[in-house]
Amino acid sequence: MKLRSQWLMLTGLLAISIPAVADDQLGPRAGKAYLTPGMAIYRAPNGEDLRIGPAIGFGYMVNRELGLELLYSEVSVDHQGVIASRYDSNMDRQGRDAELIWANALYKVGRFGNFQPFTLFGVGLTEIGDSTDTQINVGAGVFGEINRRLSLRADLRAVHSSDEGGFEPFAFIGLTASLGKIAPPPPPDSDGDGIADPNDRCPNTPQGIAVDANGCPLDEDGDGVPDYLDECPGTPIGAAVDAKGCHFEDEEAISEEVLIEFDFDSSELRPNEYGDVRRIAEFMREHPQADAVIEGHTDSMGTDRYNQRLSQERARALLDRLVDVEGIAASRISATGYGESRPIASNDTDEGRQRNRRVTGKADGTRMVIRMK
DSSP, X not given: OOOHHHHHHHHHHHTSOOOOOOOSOOSSOTTOEEEEEEEEEEOOTTOSSOEEEEEEEEEEESSSSEEEEEEEEEEEEOOOSHHHHHHOTTSOSSOEEEEEEEEEEEEEOOOBTTEEEEEEEEEEEEEETTEEEEEEEEEEEEEEESSSSEEEEEEEEEEEETTTOSEEEEEEEEEEEXXXXXXXXXXXXXTOSSSOGGGOXXXXXXXXXXXXXXXXXXXXXXXXXXXXXXXXXXOOTTBOBOTTSOBOEEEEEEEEEEEEEOOTTOOOOOGGGHHHHHHHHHHHHHOTTOEEEXXXXXXXXXXXXXXXXXXXXXXXXXHHIIIIITOOOGGGEEEEEOTXXXXXXXXXXXXXXXXXXXXXEEEEEEEEEEOBO
């Protein structure tokens, strides 16, 4: 079989330019067959000179690293070796073609820029004239990326002959082309966040930061500060925050009030008023800084002196209930009687006088509230 004309045709076809693009694989692609035309440099067992001849390989990449391939080459060699003289003692010492048919396993190792190193190991047959020799070859080489389909290839091997023994050199230089449809390259992702640049609304995201479908750093609480910078996660929606994602707080005045009426000439709390007492006590427990002011009052029946004392007793009744029953500290409560001096209704009617027989209690405090945007 003569390869020279076929080799020239194949190398011409494979040299058609395909725009070079980035890819994470170099050389033949995983799951693809590939064709490798080139030139072989070979010395026959016990030969004297290195000779050059055409060669062609066909292979298949089982995965990203492992490939299986066949290599065929014709090289005109000298006949100083034992193989040739053993089978053809009358032939002259001129050159004769050696045909090499080898099966190899190729394994990609590492990567250096646009270069992909690989190792080789295989077995095969070599025919020189009427003789056939079984050979083992082992070596290493490199693919140089031209584009996603086409690569330069060079490898160097040591060849061991089962008949002649010893090791002879073999080198191959050529092109490697992946066959079949090649998937388009993935779009660029400059910041490496997994979102292609055309769809990335937040380019230049720091490495290792979790992003959403738009390529923007996650912001679980929606405060505008990405999670990786947020020192106060869980901020309420709509809160005004600083650069660290922490919300601002404002002080707000709060209060709780009760109004309790009394029977005529009485300073005893009615049982139906206990709920109001409990309400102001709960407020004071929830806000430990809150203090309460109690004011006692009467209607206009009786003397000013008597009403003054009665209003004080009424104020004291509410204070005692808060302290003795509800457990509020007495230091947080002030109680004052105002007699009949501060009516809220007319003392000319029964209804008016009932409204004036009263105690008011008011607890004032403050709380911190989140400032909204």
